[in-house]
Amino acid sequence: MRHDAGPEQGRTDLRGDCAQCFGLCCVALPFTASADFAVTKDAGKPCRNLDADFRCGIHTRLRQEGFPGCTVYDCFGAGQRVSQITFGGRDWRQEPESAREMFAVFPVVRQLHELLWYLTEALTLESARPVHAEVRRVLDETERLTRQSPEALGGLDVAAHRQVVNTLLLRTSELARAGVRRKKKDRRGADLIGARLKGADLRGVSLRGAYLIAADLSGADLRFADLIGADLRDADLSGADLTDCIFLTQPQLNAARGDAATRLPGTLTRPAHWAA
Numbered sequence: 001m002r003h004d005a006g007p008e009q010g011r012t013d014l015r016g017d018c019a020q021c022f023g024l025c026c027v028a029l030p031f032t033a034s035a036d037f038a039v040t041k042d043a044g045k046p047c048r049n050l051d052a053d054f055r056c057g058i059h060t061r062l063r064q065e066g067f068p069g070c071t072v073y074d075c076f077g078a079g080q081r082v083s084q085i086t087f088g089g090r091d092w093r094q095e096p097e098s099a100r101e102m103f104a105v106f107p108v109v110r111q112l113h114e115l116l117w118y119l120t121e122a123l124t125l126e127s128a129r130p131v132h133a134e135v136r137r138v139l140d141e142t143e144r145l146t147r148q149s150p151e152a153l154g155g156l157d158v159a160a161h162r163q164v165v166n167t168l169l170l171r172t173s174e175l176a177r178a179g180v181r182r183k184k185k186d187r188r189g190a191d192l193i194g195a196r197l198k199g200a201d202l203r204g205v206s207l208r209g210a211y212l213i214a215a216d217l218s219g220a221d222l223r224f225a226d227l228i229g230a231d232l233r234d235a236d237l238s239g240a241d242l243t244d245c246i247f248l249t250q251p252q253l254n255a256a257r258g259d260a261a262t263r264l265p266g267t268l269t270r271p272a273h274w275a276a
Helices: 068-072 078-086 096-122 126-146 150-154 158-177 250-255
Strands: none
Touching: 068 250, 078 096, 096 126, 096 150, 096 158, 126 158
């Protein structure tokens, strides 16, 4: 059961706002020519499609132009945080001396914002109330870390902090799923690539970090399944019920396939490329 506070509370700043960002994901991050990207680009080099106003010149045609990887990515609001708060609205084109540091800080803040998304969701799970006080404490600490100077962020041990958060999220998941299945089912890290799971009852199953690439999950019941870190690339979610699944993110949905019958959590949106 979800908490009465509502799933949207506290997530406004955890959604990407490209209008307030200096195109950081289009510059700071590298990508390699593949099925996801039409060309190879080094970290710190602007994408050839980035316009002078920091907007993508082919935003409405990314998939047709060979850049489906861009439609999957989500910065969880880190782009505008780094652009407008960490660097005070000073962009890397006007102040090129800040570019290297800005590009190094962006991936760090992106990881912190992803953790903030998970922690915020943990507070909506009524059955996880026994750990809510600890979740709030860690959420406040994570938020504090995002407010640090560029120098401090550059030297932050994100992996160590992520481990602290992951331990807490695992406990949250166990509490949230405890009343769903009599017998706990753990498929953490399972190789389910191409698995035939059409119509499967996966309620309350832990699929943390599972490989569900190209799996057939059409019509599956995934309510209260833990999907944190699950690889859903090209997974078929047509008609699946994801309404109360735990720790699902927009990038995971964007990487999957679905349709109008796919039931989603209220915090996420139906990807534009899904079948009508």
